[in-house]
Amino acid sequence: MKEYTVAILGATGAVGTQMLACLEEQEFPVGKIKLLASARSAGKTLSFRGEEVVIEEAAPAAFEGCDIVLGAADDAIAKQLLPAAVEAGATVVDNSHAFRMDPEVPLVIPEINADDVSWHKGIISNPNCATIIALVPTWPLHKVAGVKRMIVSTYQAASGAGAPGMAELEAQIAAMGRGEAIPEPKAFAAQLVSNLIPQIGGFDDEGYTSEEMKLQNEGRKIMHLPELAVCCTCVRVPVLRSHSESVTLEFERDITLEEAREALAGAPGVKLVDDRGAESAHDRFPMPIDTSDQDLIWVGRLRRDISNPEAARGITFWCCGDQIRKGAATNAVQIAKLLV
Amino acid sequence: MKEYTVAILGATGAVGTQMLACLEEQEFPVGKIKLLASARSAGKTLSFRGEEVVIEEAAPAAFEGCDIVLGAADDAIAKQLLPAAVEAGATVVDNSHAFRMDPEVPLVIPEINADDVSWHKGIISNPNCATIIALVPTWPLHKVAGVKRMIVSTYQAASGAGAPGMAELEAQIAAMGRGEAIPEPKAFAAQLVSNLIPQIGGFDDEGYTSEEMKLQNEGRKIMHLPELAVCCTCVRVPVLRSHSESVTLEFERDITLEEAREALAGAPGVKLVDDRGAESAHDRFPMPIDTSDQDLIWVGRLRRDISNPEAARGITFWCCGDQIRKGAATNAVQIAKLLV
Numbered sequence: 001m002k003e004y005t006v007a008i009l010g011a012t013g014a015v016g017t018q019m020l021a022c023l024e025e026q027e028f029p030v031g032k033i034k035l036l037a038s039a040r041s042a043g044k045t046l047s048f049r050g051e052e053v054v055i056e057e058a059a060p061a062a063f064e065g066c067d068i069v070l071g072a073a074d075d076a077i078a079k080q081l082l083p084a085a086v087e088a089g090a091t092v093v094d095n096s097h098a099f100r101m102d103p104e105v106p107l108v109i110p111e112i113n114a115d116d117v118s119w120h121k122g123i124i125s126n127p128n129c130a131t132i133i134a135l136v137p138t139w140p141l142h143k144v145a146g147v148k149r150m151i152v153s154t155y156q157a158a159s160g161a162g163a164p165g166m167a168e169l170e171a172q173i174a175a176m177g178r179g180e181a182i183p184e185p186k187a188f189a190a191q192l193v194s195n196l197i198p199q200i201g202g203f204d205d206e207g208y209t210s211e212e213m214k215l216q217n218e219g220r221k222i223m224h225l226p227e228l229a230v231c232c233t234c235v236r237v238p239v240l241r242s243h244s245e246s247v248t249l250e251f252e253r254d255i256t257l258e259e260a261r262e263a264l265a266g267a268p269g270v271k272l273v274d275d276r277g278a279e280s281a282h283d284r285f286p287m288p289i290d291t292s293d294q295d296l297i298w299v300g301r302l303r304r305d306i307s308n309p310e311a312a313r314g315i316t317f318w319c320c321g322d323q324i325r326k327g328a329a330t331n332a333v334q335i336a337k338l339l340v
Numbered sequence: 341m342k343e344y345t346v347a348i349l350g351a352t353g354a355v356g357t358q359m360l361a362c363l364e365e366q367e368f369p370v371g372k373i374k375l376l377a378s379a380r381s382a383g384k385t386l387s388f389r390g391e392e393v394v395i396e397e398a399a400p401a402a403f404e405g406c407d408i409v410l411g412a413a414d415d416a417i418a419k420q421l422l423p424a425a426v427e428a429g430a431t432v433v434d435n436s437h438a439f440r441m442d443p444e445v446p447l448v449i450p451e452i453n454a455d456d457v458s459w460h461k462g463i464i465s466n467p468n469c470a471t472i473i474a475l476v477p478t479w480p481l482h483k484v485a486g487v488k489r490m491i492v493s494t495y496q497a498a499s500g501a502g503a504p505g506m507a508e509l510e511a512q513i514a515a516m517g518r519g520e521a522i523p524e525p526k527a528f529a530a531q532l533v534s535n536l537i538p539q540i541g542g543f544d545d546e547g548y549t550s551e552e553m554k555l556q557n558e559g560r561k562i563m564h565l566p567e568l569a570v571c572c573t574c575v576r577v578p579v580l581r582s583h584s585e586s587v588t589l590e591f592e593r594d595i596t597l598e599e600a601r602e603a604l605a606g607a608p609g610v611k612l613v614d615d616r617g618a619e620s621a622h623d624r625f626p627m628p629i630d631t632s633d634q635d636l637i638w639v640g641r642l643r644r645d646i647s648n649p650e651a652a653r654g655i656t657f658w659c660c661g662d663q664i665r666k667g668a669a670t671n672a673v674q675i676a677k678l679l680v
């Protein structure tokens with residue numbers, strides 16, 4: 001079996017370290033691993049398959065000899081460095097926003113549009129975390145009845161702001177727990193413990209944030225639905241690392257709850273967790289503490305949208321997924337596996 | 341000016357103690373105050389206008405001589421004791437769910453349907469907290485364009501489960517902050533710190549919780565809109581005492597954003613907090629830490645619902661309000677003021 005030289009750009013962040021773990025877990029055929037990060041981290045080591053790997057400073061020359069580069073850096077560094085990786089002959093799977101809407105770049109959730117990998121020109125983008133977590137369960141329902149409208153409210157974890165976001169929430173919980181003053185927020189615009197911040201990303205002229213528009217823009221591209229209409233409200237919540245979303249869907253055609261349940265129960269990447277009352281010993285539904293550090297999107301609270309005037313065409317559900325894993329690292333490594 | 345003998349049933353809970361504070365703050369013409377609670381609290385005291393008032397055990401005979409009774413007990417105690425208060429000649433303003441949907445009982449948010457107080461037969465009900473917080477800002481928009489459909493996702497604070505819910509979240513934050521095991525949850529079905537619980541109340545056959553159906557059922561009665569259609573998802577979040585809601589509205593008639601902004605800016609009980617980007621030094625929007633322990637519903641993130649096929653008839657916004665105050669005690673005391 002062929003083995004590949006794989007580099008991770010931004011190897012020391014929350015997503016980069018998870019990518020390294022996912023390569024090992026998913027038994028990716030890595031011949032040689034290269035860990036690239038800022039000069040500050042160069043010379044330190046990370047463990048891969050039981051061996052310590054020395055981190056190198058990220059620079060264009062570092063991509064020489066690489067077959068696959070996984071990008072876990074921010075937009076600016078992605079734009080600055082990843083074209084050099086393509087020139088060096090590598091195929092890039094990038095988690096930043098930098099290339100996602102470029103018509104020359106496929107944007108891929110393997111459970112939905114794995115075939116789009118075929119037309120890449122060196123770069124494949126990994127979608128936004130909240131987009132992945134909403135679309136993995138929306139897709140099997142779309143295949144039944146054709147989704148045309150989504151109304152989504154998100155409950156997004158601190159991990160969406162990376163390791164510094166998680167550290168900030170943990171420090172705030174510790175301070176509140178000890179009855180001390182909450183340290184000045186840096187990763188977020190305001191205190192997050194015992195609070196909610198209804199802004200993720202900058203505002204556009206219509207009053208939507210960049211994060212809110214990703215679900216419509218990326219959703220249209222991934223599902224090949226140029227007319228998909230999405231109203232999204234993104235909210236940061238004091239949870240460490242699983243995003244949750246309240247999703248209301250409108251379909252082109254009728255869909256029964258039984259059809260929806262069956263489609264979700266058989267869908268790749270989805271775990272249907274939706275027992276209530278008489279059906280089980282206790283009520284069960286997805287919660288962030290249960291969905292953290294695993295790869296599936298859990299779906300529950302599946303029911304009719306009783307407000308939809310076309311009664312048979314509305315469905316609403318609740319889903320949770322690990323933002324660092326399926327929302328980022330796991331999906332990127334799944335894409336890389338499509339390449340080998 | 342006439343003075344009234346006022347009793348609070350359930351005076352020692354989170355809502356009862358807040359009712360006592362609201363009577364004082366709103367300068368309610370109290371002649372005599374009676375504080376009623378369980379036998380366990382009888383003999384203890386609470387402070388009112390600088391004097392200590394001894395708590396009495398709640399029993400039918402305790403309502404003798406009362407003009408107004410504020411109910412802050414649970415459904416079972418409300419059903420058991422409040423009819424005796426009516427028989428004793430008092431007018432009851434009850435915060436429990438027990439009488440809300442009784443056609444003989446007005447259900448009142450003073451900013452919306454103060455006139456309904458006129459037809460009471462001894463009991464007036466105070467609506468559910470999440471209902472009040474969503475409807476206070478929905479009403480001025482309804483008056484412009486006629487609301488017909490609401491899609492709402494809630495972010496509900498621990499205080500909705502009363503003082504024990506708040507104490508449980510605080511204990512969990514303290515334990516997590518000290519790196520200790522989270523104490524076994526009692527007030528909630530699961531750990532709340534760093535988690536979300538997408539169930540408030542029991543499930544009906546359609547898969548909605550009792551809390552979720554209140555917004556439609558109570559909303560129809562309060563706004564006199566028997567056809568109002570509401571799809572609600574209620575979620576408990578690790579926040580101490582302000583509820584937040586993501587609200588998407590569909591109207592009968594066109595409404596511009598300018599009309600919506602103007603209606604909200606002039607509406608009683610509402611504070612429009614919606615500055616972004618170039619309009620202000622920094623982005624501002626409602627957050628639970630800012631809306632706790634005050635009486636207004638803060639509204640922001642006001643924008644078009646870009647997913648609505650009738651582009652001029654969809655509006656979406658975010659609102660926060662103190663669950664114990666306007667969600668319960670403040671609204672009840674406002675109703676009582678309509679009676680005097």
